[in-house]
Amino acid sequence: MRRCRGGSREAFEVFVNKYMKDAYFIALGLVGNREDALDLSQEAFVRAYRNIKQVKPGRGFFPWFYQILKNLCISHLRKRKHRRAGSLDVEGCPEPAAADEFSPDVVVGKNEVKNEVAEAIGKLDAKHREVIVLRHFRHMSYEQIAEALFCNKGTVTSRLYYARKRLKELLSTEKGGGASGL
Amino acid sequence: MVCDDHKDLLMGYLDNELGEEQRRRFEEHLSGCPDCSRELEDFKKLKAITDEVGLAEPEDRIWQDYWSGIYNRIERGIGWIMFSVAAIALAIYAGFRVIEQLIEDPSIEITLKIGLLTLIAGLAILFVSILRERLYFWKRDRYKDVRR
Structure with a gap:
């Protein structure tokens, strides 16, 4: 970290190699599109490199980096929603802007249940979606999630509870229970 | 509806995040609370189907080229900063020269x-x-x- 703060690109490359998969998959879980996930995760590393001196001594790189990545993803989703809402307005369509969803090539071995679950995750709001992504897609412990979100474990548990409850509601309303059987 | 006091324990139990004592206490509660037991079963089903959803690994070349993509952006960023600073400085200098010649x-x-x-x-x-x-x-x- 000391060498990174001094602007060493070789030292920063070590961080990139260590966290690139986490960054890519978290971005993918949040924005649901491979190209955007790659672009946003790389952009987050570029911004991290430029602002590396802001990491307080003794603090870990990843929680700090995660905030950059998350803000970029949220900002991207917001722009995407505005674009969609704008295009719908132009066409005079009465339907609200479409929910954020996963691209067809994002989920492994798709079937009806997986499609429904992925679709429901895509419909969660950002706060709930992120805990589901960190827990289920990156298999992070409550402690790691709390560290990344700068909150305590109690908040993580509570967010997970409401995120799962919402997910359950979304799945049970999907065609009256849908293929998930919930 | 799960008991309000047990939401956190329910999640911790489901995700195997409870200590021995908390786990034992929650299991005791479960044995006497059908609402929480039902909710736990529902959450277990949900967890099982959510865990099945995996995100697709990209092609290997994405990881091979990942750092070079970042390196290029960093390098270009520095290039743009140098270009912009130099362009502004040159524009200001040219402006002053033009004004000077105009007056003289x-x-x-x-x-x-x-x-x-x-x-x-x-x-x-x-x-x-x-x-x-x-x-x-x-x-x-x-x-x-x-x-x-």
Whole structure:
């Protein structure tokens, strides 16, 4: 970290190699599109490199980096929603802007249940979606999630509870229970 | 409906995040609370189907080229900064030279001199005003700051 703060690109490359998969998959879980996930995760590393001196001594790189990545993803989703809402307005369509969803090539071995679950995750709001992504897609412990979100474990548990409850509601309303059987 | 006091324990139990004592306490509660038991079963089903959803691994070349993509952006960023700074400095220098020559050139009429100088001053004011407006909105952009 000391060498990174001094602007060493070789030292920063070590961080990139260590966290690139986490960054890519978290971005993918949040924005649901491979190209955007790659672009946003790389952009987050570029911004991290430029602002590396802001990491307080003794603090870990990843929680700090995660905030950059998350803000970029949220900002991207917001722009995407505005674009969609704008295009719908132009066409005079009465339907609200479409929910954020996963691209067809994002989920492994798709079937009806997986499609429904992925679709429901895509419909969660950002706060709930992120805990589901960190827990289920990156298999992070409550402690790691709390560290990344700068909150305590109690908040993580509570967010997970409401995120799962919402997910359950979304799945049970999907065609009256849908293929998930919930 | 799960008991309010047990939401946290329910999640911790489901995700295997409870200590021995908490686990034992929650299991005791479960044995006497059908609502929580039902909720736990529902959450177990949900967890099982959610765990089945995996995100697709990209092609290997994505990981191979990942760092070079970042390196290029960093390098280009530095290039753009140098280019912009140099362009602004050169524009300011050229501006001063033009003004200097305008004032010193005896063949140009005084009316034309005033007109050209006013035009340059107007452009400079517009540039500074736009720059100041951009800075004002940039400072108030809620996503600008990286939370640490």
